[in-house]
Amino acid sequence: MKKKLRILIIDDDLDHLEITRISLSKQSKDFEISTASSAREGLNALQRRNFDVVLLDYNLPEISGLGLLKQLREKNATIPVVFVTGEGNEKIAVEAMKAGASDYIIKEGAYLKMLPRVIERVYKHVRLQEQLRKSQERYRHLFHEAYDAILLIDSDNYQILESNKQAAHLFGRPESGLNGQSPLSLCDNRCAERFLRALHTARESGAAQLDEFRIIHADGSIRTVEVSLTVVESGGDHILQCMLRDMTEKKILQRQILTSKLRLQALFDGIQDLISVQDEDYNIVMANRKAAQWAHTTPGSLIGRKCYTVYFNRMTPCNNCPISRTMEEKQTHFLETSVADDVLHIRTYPMAGLEGEPAYAIEHIRVVTEQKRLEEQLIHSEKLATIGILSSGIAHELRNPLNIIEAARYYLADTIPPEEEDLHNKLAIIRVNIQRSSKIINNLLEFSRKNNLDRQEVDINYLLESTIGLIEKELRVRDVIIVRSFESNVVCSVNIDGVRHVFLNLIMNAMQAMPDGGELRIHSYVDMENDHVCVEFTDTGMGISEENLKNIFAPFYTTKPVGEGTGLGLHIANSIVLRHNGEITVRSRLGEGTSFTVRLPISGQPEEKEDERVTQVQETQQTFPDLMKIEQGQNY
Structure with a gap:
């Protein structure tokens, strides 16, 4: 439904006031008309409600139409006012226009028929002006409050016409301190020629851009900026709009991010186990250097490949794959498996995506072949240690039987007649082997003795x-x-x-x-x-x-x-x-x-005492002292 125009008619001539109201009502259903017969009544009506257009008669008893117009402009600068004056008062109408009237109409002939068109024209014109004013205000606000620095440059002489707050801050100067200067004076000397070429390019083609451009701050420091040049039209003139974005903090942040990334990557690559991140389709999205070495390639070459192909040379996912179980259950899983001659311990962990929900899985593979071998060797060593302890005990126990055998041999050698050479030879063999056995027992005891x-x-x-x-x-x-x-x-x-x-x-x-x-x-x-x-x-x-x-x-x-x-x-x-x-x-x-x-x-x-020296004779004498005495006595 079309909005009706709210019109206020202020006229002290009641007959003319009524005629005007009736005429406007008949000519347009889009008018909502109110009347006032005096200046005071008109001001009161304007205070009570808002009107779109005011028809103001010049001849009012209390105050002239020009006086009331001035008061209206003080209270409401934007409401359109159509000044109505009698024939022959064109001079007064011109003064009214200077005082702020939107238009005027002279009471002559068929002016009442023309009045609706004048009212609509004035309303549209004022409305467009208001929209333009608001648009300009918005532009001014955007211009001065923009995050980026903006310079408006004359396309003919390349002088700065206007600058915003951010530009003043970027160059370290007052807001108006840049106006009238050449932008070339604000550049690093090594970049001035480059900026001049960009200005020419923008003027000819409509736009230009510079990356990592160096400007000079008021304190003499160098700032790095991105420059974007575009041509805008203003009142028939072409102006170069230069937008500058400070890259100094961005470059510092980028350097910090890069340093952090390099540190994390070094830490990631320094892990001596195989680490990779995979999506739900087993695609590798990240891998460390150890994983790449296992696959005989580089970390970058692993991205996008299937984990079961890279690690296990398969065309399908592995049986009991912990990755699939982790993706399904969102829990950590473990698997021990063998590949060729290697034993692997595989652990998988859920990893959140950008939305906080588990979207990936971390696969941690540790090659435990050597560990398994060492475990087996340690078990073997424990067995050997146990055997050593048992051997020591057995050696002690064997001494008594050997003593008995030697005593029996000695008894037989003493009782058998000398002419039984064959028997004595056999006893000599027994004696030699007893000595050999005692030597073995002695060495075994010495070796297994607590160190x-x-x-x-x-x-x-x-x-x-x-x-x-x-x-x-x-x-x-x-x-x-x-x-x-x-x-x-x-x-x-x-x-x-x-x-x-x-x-x-x-x-x-x-x-x-x-x-x-x-x-x-x-x-x-x-x-x-x-x-x-x-x-x-x-x-x-x-x-x-x-x-x-x-x-x-x-x-x-x-x-x-x-x-x-x-x-x-x-x-x-x-x-x-x-x-x-x-x-x-x-x-x-x-x-x-x-x-x-x-x-x-x-x-x-320091040297030990002479009686502490260990000799072969002393060791032999400590083994079977009694038997040694027997052997020495028999001259064997």
């Missing part, structure tokens, strides 16, 4: 002989020949059990390195120049590659199959020697053999 850190001065050659005796049978079975090259008086202060363990480990390693038999040369000597005792173990085995040579002293490092080595032997041996302030060195060539050299300082601690 301590006490050091004693000992003959290294004796330690070597006793250690060889522990595995003498094994050496014969494996066809390994021991070539001894012992210098005399090779004595130093050491922890006997620890050094015996070192020698045993090196001999065992040499024996295992010669599966088809060979020669193990053991050379002991004194390095007087460096005050060290040295023992070299040189085998004719298969040798060690350079790649493995640098890891042989690392804990749990072994090239033997599972169950045949713990990877701790050389590590422990090296630790023992280091505790003696010594060292173990190694030389090896594939196919030719290996040589280990143990170097121990001669004076590891």
Whole structure:
């Protein structure tokens, strides 16, 4: 429904007032007409309600029409007023227009017929002016309150016509301080020519843009901005609108974001497990460097590929896939699986998307092949330790039967007549094997005896002989020949059990390195120049590659199959020697053999008393003291 125009007629001539009202009502149904017969009545009506147009007669008794017009303009500057004057008063009408009347009409002829058109024209004109005024106000508000700096530049002489608040802030100058200046004076010298070309381009083509443009702040600092130039028309003139967006804070923020991203990426790539993020269709959306190395590619090349194809070379998702279960149940899941020779522990975790709901899954894969192998080796080591304890107990228990056998042999040798040579020969064989058994028991007890850190001065050659005796049978079975090259008086202060363990480990390693038999040369000597005792173990085995040579002293490092080595032997041996302030060195060539050299300082601690020196005779006497007395008495 069309809005009616609310019209107020102010005229002191009641007859003319009524005629005008009736005429307007008949000519248009869109007029809602009110009347006032005096200036006071008219002002009261304007205070009570709003009108769209006022018809104002010049001749009023209390105040002239011009006086009332001025009062109306003071109270309402925008209401359109049509001034009505008599014939011959055109001069008064012109004064009314200057005082603020929207239009005028002279009471002559058929003016009443013209009056509706005048009223509608005036109303539309004033309404358009009001809309234009509001539009201009909005533009001014947008111009001055804009987030970006704006300069209005004359397209002919490139002078700044106007600038907004943000421009003044950007350049560090008062709001009006930029007007009249050349924008080229605000640029860094290295960028002025570039900005001038952009102004020419914008004037010719209508627009231009500059990225990372450098301007000068009032304090002399350089700011980085983005520049956008467009041509706008104003009153027939073409003006260049220059918008500048400060990129200084943005670049700082970008640098901070980039630094944070690089740190997170470094942390992500530094994780030595396989980490990837996948969507519900198993597509990889993010992966660390370790995951890429597993797949023999780069992290970027993994994006968009299926996880089951990358990791497991499959065309379909894996059975019992934890990713699918995590996506369905929104919970963490775990799976242990095998790929080729590797054992994998796979854990998956739900990951929220931008809306806060789980949209991805994090897959954490840890290769636990080595861990599993170490667990098996540790179990094997525990078994060996248990066997050692049992062996010690068995060795103690075997001494009593051997004593009984030796006593019986001695009794038989004493009672059998000398002429029974065959029987005496058999008894001699029994005697030799009893001695051999006692030696084995003695070595076994010494080796399984609880270790301590006490050091004693000992003959290294004796330690070597006793250690060889522990595995003498094994050496014969494996066809390994021991070539001894012992210098005399090779004595130093050491922890006997620890050094015996070192020698045993090196001999065992040499024996295992010669599966088809060979020669193990053991050379002991004194390095007087460096005050060290040295023992070299040189085998004719298969040798060690350079790649493995640098890891042989690392804990749990072994090239033997599972169950045949713990990877701790050389590590422990090296630790023992280091505790003696010594060292173990190694030389090896594939196919030719290996040589280990143990170097121990001669004076590891203050010398022990002479009666504390350990000798082979004392050890033998402690084994079966009673039997030794018997043997010495019978001159066997």
